[in-house]
Amino acid sequence: MIANRLQEYLKFKGLSIHQAEQKANIGRGTLWRMVKNNSNISSSVLESFLTTFTDCNPTWLLTGTESMTIQNPINKDLNYQSDLSLKLDAIDKVSILNYISDNIEEFSKLKSYDSFVKVFATASKIDEISNEVEELKKTVAYLLEKEKAN
Template identity: 35%
Template sequence: MTITERLQKYMAHKNLNANKVTVDAGLSVGLIGRAIKNDSGLNSDTVEKILIAFTDLNPEWFISGTGEMLKPVNQSIHSNGSPNSVNNNINGNVNGNGNFSITHSEFSGMIELQAETMNRLKTSQDQLTESMRQVSLLIELLNK
């Protein structure tokens, strides 16, 4: 099974279309559709963007076909008696105090995801600022 076939399998499982994957992963318009149509490979930047956008997709399966399609999710909910105190634990360990631990690689992944999110927010903010500037100029022109 090729990487595009695995992507199609994931998309079918998640009920996604090529456009949704393209938009959510911040890819060039039509990239996913063309890759599927031509059964062509995906470059590393595209693979990285897809894995960042779809965090439940198992990278090992997506790239090599090894393992399960989705990352294993072990959720443990622990409450210390207070109705407002519930800790969700994904791929970590809950100790008797209700605290959870994650691996170094999981923590690094969280930091990378946060940095990517910050970059996207900065880009969106810059685009919004430019749009507001253009609207102001148009309003000025219309008032003249």
């Protein structure tokens, strides 16, 4: 389970749960309760954890497959910037969705499966709306230019 792997990772790093919460700016006791109750992790806590501990392999944390740590490929691909949100933007959504699709049977067994579905549906909707907004901006700019010309 994710809680067990998270605890294993922290032990490997020599960190207490409280230290990890502080570093990742996660509310005091949030990770501790998750580990103690062996419960699900929210997407916002997961995002905070993975953007702070970039060498933790998300696939390993979520599924237990692959190795625990990675050689931070995000930094190599991006000419590292300090903006943590940029790291998440670099993750190829299509690759993630393809991986989940290829392993849907395993993912559907996870307690957090419904949360994954909601997160990806929301992300897709946000992308869709962002594209619509950009198109509307272009249309407004065109109409304003046309109005000025008249």
